[in-house]
Amino acid sequence: MSAVLRTWLYVPAYHAERARKALTSGADAVVLDLEDSVPAERKDEARQGALSILRDLPAERPQVWVRVNPLTSPWGEADASALAGSAADGVRVPRAEDPEEVAVLAGTLGCPLQLLVETARGLRAARELAEAHPQVAGIALGEADLAADLRVAERGLDWARGWIVVVARAAGLPSPVQSVYTDVADLEGLRATTADGRDRGFLGRSVIHPRQVSPVHEVYRPAGEALARARELLSAYDRARERGDAAVLTPDGRFVDPAVVAQAQLVLTLASLDPSSPPAPSPTEENR
Incomplete structure (x- = not known):
């Protein structure tokens, strides 16, 4: 399984057929949801549905995570107890606030x-x-929940987005996953906001419909010029290291040091995930 996950597809865990279809959607990770998409009266059913899917996972599959209910909710402790020792690749924890609670849950x-x-x-x-x-x-x-709690409009979250990127990287964690784009029909808006998130330091995005998977992958697929440039930089750096140098100046004046190398290696990693995938359809083409 790839360590770089571009898409995290949410699916209500009580919809068994939809959840199993999600495993073949092309998403890098499927998130069996026990929280927001599950009505209160179906929480137990969703939990059992998630456990059933986890017991019967196919050999070839994306990563499978579970989003539990908050520990402070009526269902949080039951979710945690049921998932202990399960085949889930990981658990998403909503409304995280208390580090001590997180440590106990871990x-x-x-x-x-x-x-x-x-x-x-x-x-x-x-x-x-x-x-x-x-x-x-x-x-x-x-x-969505954060904006409501802070009483801000969407653009009022820009500073929080920057802060979470800093927090994640300072703790040695992967770049944060971008939050969902709720207008499923607006694929151009999805592409534009995903590209903006990528440039702000996010890596990957949560999605709520299979049609959103391909556009997000498209945004994270390096263009030919970027890929060629990354290979050129890594080749120049390898030659420098063979000479015993820690950095090199390329013929066109680009300074290449370990930080630049790390960025170039990420480009190659992203390119390796689906090198033969065609571009995602435009909204017009998709609706034909």
């Missing part, structure tokens, strides 16, 4: 955790949350 589950910051309290504690336990494998924003 000990119970014994698997990687991705923390979702969705409240002012969580945002204030983000640095401590990111370092709460070695099993914390990522931290990101849940933007």
